[in-house]
Amino acid sequence: MKKQTIFLWPLVCCLFLLASCAGKSTGKTVYNLADYGICPDTKENISPLIAKAIQDIRQEVPEGQEITILLPAGRYDFYPDQATSRTYFVSNHDQPNPKAVGVALEDMEGITFDGQDAELVFHGRMLPVSLLRSKNCTLKNFSIDFEQPHITQASVVTNDTKAGQITLELAPWVQYEIAGDTLYVKGEGWRHCPSSCIAFEPETRRLVYNSSDVRMVLSKVKDLGGRKVLAEGWKNPLLVPGTVLAMRTWQRPAPGVFLSHNTNTVLKNIQVHYAEGMGLLAQVCDNIRLDSFSVCLKGKEDPRYFTTQADATHFSNCKGLILSENGLYENMMDDAINVHGVYLKVQQRIDEKTLLASFEHAQSYGFDWGFAGDTVQFIRSKTMELLDGTYQIASIRPEDQNSVCGAKVFRIAFTQALPAEVTPEQSIGVENLTWTPEVVFAHNTIRHNRARGSLFSTPKKTVVENNLFDYTSGTAILLCGDCNGWYETGACRDIVIRHNTFINALTNMFQFTNAVISIYPEIPDLEHQEKYFHSGIVIEDNEFETFDAPILYAKSVDGLVFRHNTIHQNEAYPPFHWNKHRVLLERVTNATIEDNQFEGGFDPANDILQK
Template identity: 55%
Template sequence: MNLSTIYNFSKAIILTTLLSVSLSFSLKAQTKVYNLATYGIIPNSGKNSTPILWDLLKKIKAQTANNESVVIKFQKGRYDFYPVGAAVRTYYISNHDQDNPKIVGIALEKFKNLTVEGNGADLMFHGRMLPIALVEGNNVKLKNLSIDFESPQIAQIKVIENDTINGHIVFETAPWVKYMIKDSVFYNTGEGWQMQPTSGIAFESATKHIIFNSGDIRVGTKGVTEISPGKIKSYHWKNNNLIPGTVIAMRSWSRPAPGIFAHKGKNISLKNVKVHYAEGMGLLAQLTENIYMDGFGVCLRGKNDPRYFTTQADATHFSGCKGEIISKNGLYEGMMDDAINIHGTYLKLVKKIDSKTVIGRYMHSQSYGFDWGYENDSVQFIQSKTMELWDAKNRISSIVPIQANENDPIKEFRIEFTKELSAEIDPSKLDIGIENLTWTPSVVFTGNTIRNNRARGALFSTPKPVLVARNLFDHTSGCAILLCGDSNGWYETGACRDVEIRDNRFVNALTSMYQFTNAVISIYPEIPDLKNQKKYFHSGIRIQYNKFETFDRPILYAKSVNGLMFKDNKITTNKEYPAFHFNKKPISFNRLIGTEIGNNKVDGKLTDLLAN
C-alpha cells in the first residue's frame, strides 16, 4: 500500500469517525426529555395539574424544532385535572354532541414525534372535560397511563326492595354518587353539573353481566323521596326484572366529549392506555391515518372495582379514517355501546349544479362540522333506498365548505368532480349518498376481550381488508359482530368487500334486543327498498374456525351479500338463559348469492345449519 493510498484510507476513516460522532450528537440533540416532576407536576399532590401542564406544553411546542423528538414523562401516581386553567377549544367531534366549546385537559396540538410516557400515571379529571386531544399530530405515542373522572355522569345504584304489586322500588346510591332531590325528582350531581337520569342498564350483581332480556330500561327518578342518606324510594317505578341486589347504571343520552380525541393525525399509537370513564366514547378518531392500539382498554379498574360501567357510548370509534387501524390485546367492558365502530359518512347529494358540480350535506345531528374530503380523493355514489352503487367512480377536483359565516360549523360542501356525472345521478329523482373511498381504512382486530356491554360488540363498514381473529366476545348484550351500512338514518358508510372472521370465541351473546341484532353475527345493511335491489351490498365475507357458546338459536344473519362463507365453526348449546329471540333459525339469509356453508358442528355433530 503506497503513501497516497494510506493517506486516503486514513482520511476516510477519520471522516467516517467524525461523521459517526456528529450523527451521534445529532441524534441525541434531536430528543428532548421533560420530566414533569421537575416542573412542579407532582403525583398525589391533589393540586390542579391542568394550568401547569398547559403552560409547559406551549413552551415545549415553541422550543421544539421540526427535526426534534419530545418525550414527556409522568411519575407513577394520581394527577388531578380541573377545568380551571384548561385550554378552551371549538371541536366538532363525530358521533358526539356538537356543543362547544370543549374544556380540554391535555391539548396536544400539532406535535410531531411526541411520546407521552405515563409510567402508570392515573389521570383524574373533574367536571365536564375532554381529557386528551391529539390534534394534527404526527407520530404521537401515549403509553402506560389511565384516564378517569372523579364524578361520573352515570349514577350507579343498587335495588334493595322491589314491591312489584304496587310499583315501588327502593334503591341505594353507590358511595361515590352525589345527588339531590328537587320537586320529588332525583338528580345526579357533580362538579359544575347536574342531570336527571332518564334510562338505565341493569347488571347482575355477582357477574356484572347485563340482566337477560332487559336492554335499556326506564328508571324511576320522578316521584321519589329520601328515606335516609343514600337510600331513596321511587313510588312510580315498576319492573319485575329488577330483583333486590340488581345494580343499575342510571344515565342520560348526552355524549359531549370522548376520553381521547384524535383529529387529522397520522401514525397515532396508544400502548397500555386505559379509559375508565368518559361521558362520550373512550376514543374517537376522525380524519386520521394509521392508528395503532396495543393493550388499549375501556375497562374497569380490575375485578374488585365497585363500578359496573365505563363509557357513555362506544369504547372506540373511527370516523373517516384511512391507512391501518390495529387493535390488539385490548379489554372493552361495561360501556354503554359498541367496543369498536369503523365507518365513513355519506353526504346526501342535495343539489346538482351542473354535470360536474354538486352540493353535499351532512345529515346526522352528531356528524358535521369537520372536513369530509380533499382534492383528488376517490368517491362513489349510492342510491339510498336500494343501497346500490353506481359502478363509475370519480375524483374530487375541488371541495369548498358552504358557510354563511366562517365560524359556522360546516354542514354543506360544494364539490366539483374531475369527470362528468351520469344523468342518473340526479337528486331531484332519487335519494343519493356520496361516499369518500380514499378515507377508508384496513382493520386488524385481534386478541381483544369484549364483555358485559350494552348494544353490540364490533361494527365494521369499510371496503378495505378487515381481520377479526382470536377475540373473546363474552356476554355482549346485542350481537357480537355487525357489518352494516346506512345512507338513510345514521349515514354511516359503507360496503364491506374483504372480511375474515376466524378463531373467535362467542359466549352467550345476544341477551337483549337492539337495532340490527338479528343473530350473533349480523350482516345487516339498512336497505329500505330491498325488493327492488338488483345488485348486492356486501361481499367477500369468510367466517371460519369460530366457537359459539349459545343459549339461543340465531348464529348468523345476512342480507344483500355476494359471496359468504361459513365453514368449520363449532356451536355448543347451553341453558344459561331461556331462548327468546324472534329469529328461530341458526342461519338465515335475505337476498344472498355465492354462499358456501359446510363442516359446521352443533354439540359435536356435523349439522346442516340451513336445514334447521
C-alpha cells in the same frame, strides 16, 4: 430546565421506529414535567400547569426534533377552570363548544407522551386528552377517569311490581337532590335527571338477561334517608333485590381521547375507566395502532359496574391501517369498536360537475369530509345500490361556514361529469373511498357491555381474529352500512372473521341483533334492490357457545362463507330470540355453509332459512 438526551443502539432504534412510526433520529430529548413544577398527588388543579408546560416545550423544541415528555407516576387532578379551551367538532358526539381539554397536544411531530402509569382524574365536564394535526406520535402508560361520573349507579333494595314502587340505594360517590318529586344527580358544573338505565347482575357484572334498556321513572321520588330513595312507576320484575343499575342520559359531549388529522399514531397501555362519550374517537387520521388500549373497570375490587357512556373505540373517516390488539373492553354502554366513513347526502346539483352535499346526522358534522384528489362513489339510499363508476374531487369547500369547523354543507366540484341521476330527488349518498381503512382487530376481550361487540363498515381488507366475545349482550359482530339514519358507510368487500370465541351473546335485544354475527345493512327498499351491498365475507374456525338458536344472519350479500366453525349448546338461559334459525339469509347469493359442527346436530332444511 433540565433535559437529558438518550442515545439508542441501532437495533433498539430500528425496533422503536417500527413500533412507533418515529422519524430517523438516533436520539430523543427527554422533557420531565416535574421540571415544570408538575407534581402528583396534590389534588390541586393541574390543568393550567400542563397547558403552560406543553406550550413552553413546543416553543423550545426545534422543528423536527423527536422528544419524549415524561409525566411522573401518581395521581393528577384536572378541572375545567383554567384548562385549555378548544372548539372541536367530534364525530358521533354531541357538539357543545368550547370544550375544556386536559392535555391538548397539537401540531406535534415525533413526540412520545409517557405517563409512566399516571392516573389522570378529571372533574366536571372535560375532554381529557387530544392529539391533533400531528405525525409519528405515541401516547402511552396512563389512565383516564372522572372523579364524579355522569352515569349514576344504584342498587335495588326492594321491588314491589304490583304497587309499581322500587327502593334504590345510591352508590356512595353519587351526589343527588330531590327537587319537587324529581331526583337529580349532580357533579361539578352539571346536573341532570337520568332517563334510562342498564341492569347488571351483582356477582357477574353481566347485563341482566332479557332486560335491554330498562324503562325508569324518577319524577315521583321520595327520600328515605341513608342514600335510599323510593321511586314510583317501576314495574319491571327482572329488577330483583341486589341488581345494580347504571342510570344515564343519552348525552355524549366528549370522548376520553380525541384524535384528529394525525398520521402514524400509536396508543399503548392506556386505560379509560370512564368518559362521557366514547373511550377513543379518531377522525380523519391515517394509520393508528392501539396496543393494550383498554376501556375497563379498575380491577375486581372496582365498585363501579360501568365504563364509558358510548363506544369504547370509534373510527370515523380514517384511512391507512387501524390495528387494535390486546385490549380489554368491558361494561361500556355500546360497542368495543366501530369503524366507518360518513355518507354525505346530495342536496343540490349546481351543474354537471358540481354538487352541494351535506352531513345529515346531528352528531357528525363540522370536520373535513374529503380533499381535492379523493375518489368517491355514489349510492342510492333507498336500495343501498352503488351507481356505476368512481369520481375524483377537483375541489371541496364549506358552503354554510367560512371554515370547515362547524360546517354541514360542502360545495364539491369533480374532475368529470356526474351521472344524470345524481340529484336530491333520487336520494343519493356520497361515499369517500380514499378515507377508508384496512382493519386488524385481534387478541382483544369484549365483555359485559350494552348493545353490540364490534362494528365494521369498510371496503378495505378487514381481519377479526383471536378475540374473546364474552356476554356481549347483543350481536357480537355487526357488519352494517346505513345511508338513512346513522349515515355510516359502507359495504364490506374483504373481511375474514376467524379463530374467535363467542360466549353467550344475544342475552338482550338491541338494534341489529338478529344473530351472534349479524350482517345487517339498513335497506329501506330491499324488494327493489338488484345489486348486493356486502361481499367477500369469510367466517371460519370460530367457536360459539350459546343458549339460543341464531348464529348467523345476513342481508344483501354476494359471496358468504361460513365453514369449520364449532357451535356448543348450553342452558345458561332459556332461549328467547325471535329468530329460531341457526342461519337466516335475506337476498344472499353465492353462500357456502359447510363443515361446521353443531352440538346436537344440524338440519339444513330446518336450520337454514333463505329468503
